[in-house]
Amino acid sequence: MNDTVDVKTLTIDGHEVSGRRGQTILEVARENDIEIPTLCHLDGLGDVGACRICMVEIAGSAKLLPACVATIFEGMEVLTNTERLQKYRRNILELLFAERNHVCSVCVSNGHCELQTLAQQQGLTHVRLPYRNPQLAVDASHERFTLDHNRCILCTRCVRVCAEIEGAHVWDVMGRGIDCTIISDLHQDWGSSSCTRCGKCVQVCPTGALFDKSKIGSDHPKYPDFLPYLNLMREAQ
Amino acid sequence: MDRSVLESDPQRVIEGMAIAAYAVGASKGFVYVRAEYPLAVARLTACLRDARRRGLLGNNIGNTPFNFDVEIRLGAGAFVCGEETALIASIEGRRGTPRPRPPYPAVSGLYGKPTLINNVETFANIAPIIRKGGRWFASIGSERSKGTKVFAITGKITNTGLVEVPMGIKLREIIEVIGGGVPGGHKFKAVQTGGPSGGCLPAEMLDIGVSYDALVKVGSIMGSGGMIVMDDTSCMVNVARFFIEFCMTESCGKCIPCRAGTAQMHTLLTRICEGHGTMDDLELLVELSDTIKNTSLCGLGQTAPNPVLSTLKYFRSEYIDHIVHKRCPAGVCNIHAPEPEARAHQNAGQEVVA
Ligand SMILES: Cc1cc2nc3c(=O)[nH]c(=O)nc-3n(C[C@H](O)[C@H](O)[C@H](O)COP(=O)(O)O)c2cc1C
Ligand code: SF4
Ligand code: FES
Numbered sequence: 001m002n003d004t005v006d007v008k009t010l011t012i013d014g015h016e017v018s019g020r021r022g023q024t025i026l027e028v029a030r031e032n033d034i035e036i037p038t039l040c041h042l043d044g045l046g047d048v049g050a051c052r053i054c055m056v057e058i059a060g061s062a063k064l065l066p067a068c069v070a071t072i073f074e075g076m077e078v079l080t081n082t083e084r085l086q087k088y089r090r091n092i093l094e095l096l097f098a099e100r101n102h103v104c105s106v107c108v109s110n111g112h113c114e115l116q117t118l119a120q121q122q123g124l125t126h127v128r129l130p131y132r133n134p135q136l137a138v139d140a141s142h143e144r145f146t147l148d149h150n151r152c153i154l155c156t157r158c159v160r161v162c163a164e165i166e167g168a169h170v171w172d173v174m175g176r177g178i179d180c181t182i183i184s185d186l187h188q189d190w191g192s193s194s195c196t197r198c199g200k201c202v203q204v205c206p207t208g209a210l211f212d213k214s215k216i217g218s219d220h221p222k223y224p225d226f227l228p229y230l231n232l233m234r235e236a237q
Numbered sequence: 238m239d240r241s242v243l244e245s246d247p248q249r250v251i252e253g254m255a256i257a258a259y260a261v262g263a264s265k266g267f268v269y270v271r272a273e274y275p276l277a278v279a280r281l282t283a284c285l286r287d288a289r290r291r292g293l294l295g296n297n298i299g300n301t302p303f304n305f306d307v308e309i310r311l312g313a314g315a316f317v318c319g320e321e322t323a324l325i326a327s328i329e330g331r332r333g334t335p336r337p338r339p340p341y342p343a344v345s346g347l348y349g350k351p352t353l354i355n356n357v358e359t360f361a362n363i364a365p366i367i368r369k370g371g372r373w374f375a376s377i378g379s380e381r382s383k384g385t386k387v388f389a390i391t392g393k394i395t396n397t398g399l400v401e402v403p404m405g406i407k408l409r410e411i412i413e414v415i416g417g418g419v420p421g422g423h424k425f426k427a428v429q430t431g432g433p434s435g436g437c438l439p440a441e442m443l444d445i446g447v448s449y450d451a452l453v454k455v456g457s458i459m460g461s462g463g464m465i466v467m468d469d470t471s472c473m474v475n476v477a478r479f480f481i482e483f484c485m486t487e488s489c490g491k492c493i494p495c496r497a498g499t500a501q502m503h504t505l506l507t508r509i510c511e512g513h514g515t516m517d518d519l520e521l522l523v524e525l526s527d528t529i530k531n532t533s534l535c536g537l538g539q540t541a542p543n544p545v546l547s548t549l550k551y552f553r554s555e556y557i558d559h560i561v562h563k564r565c566p567a568g569v570c571n572i573h574a575p576e577p578e579a580r581a582h583q584n585a586g587q588e589v590v591a
Binding site for chain 2: 048066071092095096098129132154175179
């Protein structure tokens with residue numbers, strides 16, 4: 001890592017803060033205890049800027065920026081929680097809830113789901129859009145885990161953890177637009193794929209789309225916190 | 238339009254690329270062209286072979302230390318692969334999905350290298366500018382948009398085809414004079430500019446001069462230079478639905494607002510077309526449009542709501558007719574359709590293919 005530290009000062013929601021060149025708005029905000037909601041971002045994985053939940057306003061610009069990938073610059077004035085942003089965040093969450101089946105009461109992740117938590121935090125109380133109710137497959141061919149496409153929000157955390165951390169790249173995305181789905185290998189059953197059975201994807205999945213079979217019907221919290229630690233230990237080597 | 242340049246004068250594009258490469262110090266160029274344009278590919282291939290034989294491409298071009306060669310990459314026909322970062326991913330052999338910018342391709346593009354990426358028409362303009370000078374080029378066109386622009390006029394118009402016009406020309410002149418107006422005694426209703434995510438402009442807007450900013454100001458875009466003319470047999474709600482359907486099926490699916498938002502807009506518009514819509518649906522459409530435009534990752538989602546917003550602005554009464562009076566003024570929509578999904582697409586579809 002290049003340590004020629006170049007400090008930038010900026011304001012986030014009126015607080016004067018500073019960060020190093022190349023840091024993202026999200027990193028600097030979280031270092032300063034300013035919370036920006038995220039969904040596809042996960043500490044320890046490469047960012048894709050796909051969910052658009054973390055969009056923030058920059059003074060003097062009509063364009064919103066995704067905080068998880070946009071880097072800071074000197075004199076930047078960031079607003080993270082305006083009414084407009086709150087509305088967009090609720091609308092994006094509403095789109096997700098209407099896209100597939102997210103009935104929390106019958107989900108293994110009920111109470112431990114990032115989508116559910118986010119919806120509560122953002123005040124999404126009801127869904128106005130018509131539910132699409134697609135009838136998607138459930139892949140239970142794996143010995144230990146299950147993939148329920150109906151709960152998947154296509155955040156691609158599983159794809160990234162498998163490719164970047166486990167190095168297996170079993171998961172990827174197939175199809176376009178509303179027909180996108182996660183696939184294992186070249187679209188074969190998870191059970192007969194090249195899966196290494198490490199279970200990292202299950203731990204990073206924000207919803208009940210990937211779950212451990214032994215946890216069906218019981219409490220199923222997930223522990224994605226191993227990632228930053230793992231990365232740190234690998235870097236130290 | 239770009240296709241016709243590649244088919245009729247590929248030398249011009251290659252020359253523009255070579256000059257651009259010389260200017261930025263690039264040694265490698267790519268032409269990304271859809272496999273569905275076999276004639277363009279064949280002519281480009283022949284042109285490249287010829288240029289290499291004459292020493293206009295390859296090493297030490299014109300006995301200078303400058304090296305440059307061009308490779309053709311075939312696209313599989315995904316609309317989103319025209320978006321620059323998706324195009325780069327596709328050339329690299331990855332899934333053609335956009336990524337957030339910055340970093341812009343000029344900083345980190347193909348294989349992480351600084352990359353200049355331009356449109357066919359842009360490259361085709363380079364050689365004449367070098368030959369005749371920038372002042373000559375800037376003397377054509379309007380205040381902020383210089384030069385000429387090629388439009389592909391289609392739809393309900395007497396003379397369909399490609400026209401090259403100076404920027405700043407009035408829409409009315411393109412449609413009534415060059416295009417020869419609407420045939421068959423029908424009345425002009427709307428013109429859509431810029432491809433599937435352009436806005437639909439009514440007769441009152443025909444006196445605007447065609448330029449990048451003027452079109453954006455009235456809710457449309459220059460885009461690809463597509464221009465579809467519609468007459469009084471078109472239902473604007475159905476037209477909006479048709480274009481949203483295109484964007485929905487071409488969405489890459491990476492970001493939520495475009496992936497799920499265009500699908501929801503399509504559902505709402507279908508409902509309205511079939512006479513099941515409510516006035517609340519109109520508000521939802523506007524709110525979704527606002528969210529999709531402002532939060533989508535790439536230009537596809539950011540412009541996808543344009544046909545809906547522009548028809549809501551200029552042809553609102555047609556929406557009201559469908560919702561309140563259960564009537565399609567153009568007689569296109571099958572109001573109270575019993576089976577929502579069973580029908581094929583009507584007029585709008587034919588117009589675009591025409
Ligand atoms: C969804 C989408 C599709 C696009 N398709 C094309 C295309 O087919 N051809 C093209 O030249 N540019 C296309 N573009 C624009 C390019 O991304 C790029 O901005 C442009 O080619 C830059 O060239 P220019 O600066 O010379 O105009 C598309 C953009 C988007 C967002
Ligand atoms: S706007 Fe549409 S096409 Fe662009 S990244 Fe998002 S989903 Fe893909
Ligand atoms: S967290 Fe930034 S786009 Fe998903």
